[in-house]
Amino acid sequence: MQPQQGLIEPLSASEFDGRADVWLMSPPCQPYTRGGKQLDAEDTRAAGLLHLCDIIKELAHPPRLLFLENVRCFEKSQSHKRLMDALHSQHYAIEQFIVTPSQLGIPNTRVRYYCIAIRSRDLTPEASPGVESMAFEMPAVDGREIPADMGRVGDYVERKGRHLADLLIDRNVFTKNETFLFDVACEDTRATTTFTKGYGRNEGRAGPILLCDRQGRPLPSYPPAQQTIQVNGPSVDSPEDCRIDGTLVSMETYRHVIDTHVLDTRRFRCVCVSCDDEAAECVRYRYFSPREMLRVHGFPEKFAFPACVTTRQQYGLIGNSISIPVVAHLLQYALHKCMLLMDGEGRAGS
């Protein structure tokens, strides 16, 4: 089967019916993200997903597994309600997750919403009751344990190479933003904020920056106290009570998922570069390299962009990407449940 590119809206139900057992979806996030206007279903970029919601209701042979990824806040949207209605109409069993790579021991926060919908071949509502749930924990997969230890940023960064010096951030960035709390990571840091599409060009506001020396080599710990004027700040996603489909999720439940700054409260800091003595000159800050970002997102070491893709484009693509370990973990969980369901069907049919 060849990959195809095109609009979803012109396609009819017959072009989907019975064609695939698994649908993997990552619809545009702009209608739902806090960074946008949150036009939800009114945003033209939601049209493809909403069309698929209508299509699902019409299918005689719906996919057995449907997997969807989107930003946090999608779960509060009208589009989400339309999706749930469509899945309920086809008697899917629905599980929803709001999780982050830090729950798999990766020192990075990237809170995302995931929906896993599984459907039995038996069309009776009793067999697939359409139950939905929202979880803030990584599910266990076939009894395998989830890593309990949080990794260090030092496990993901490059330590050698002339290109590291090219990643140094101009000091004017810090003098222009004297009160801004940068997310400063060092080798020992065990939590970083989300890398976004604008990383590398939005003056350190689109993700974490790395403490380093003049050659861009990462430093193991934070600089002396006189290098900073403020060391505690708000996390990227502040804790809050979250109401999902009428159910209030407690702050404490949500907090441990999104509030990873409790792991390292020192890392949000204003960067003061006014002191230009020799000691201060030894401490610099740089962007993470595309390779380092790829590692944090779980891409294999052999992955490489085509030569024609500029560094800026690489930042944009990786910042707009998914966390592969998180998606892989949830897909393993979903496929394992599908296998169990098929086994049950086999026994029932024999």
Add this chain to the structure above:
DNA sequence: GCCTAACGTTGCGTGACCAC
């Protein structure tokens, strides 16, 4: 009211490329 985060957005300048 101010500050901050966020798979932002928009407008403008620049350079490459092509046709004339």
Add this chain to the structure above:
DNA sequence: GTGGTCACGCAACGTTAGGC
């Protein structure tokens, strides 16, 4: 050489929700 088009990068700016 000139003018038009396009892609790209940069910088400034907008939006919304939530914390303090």
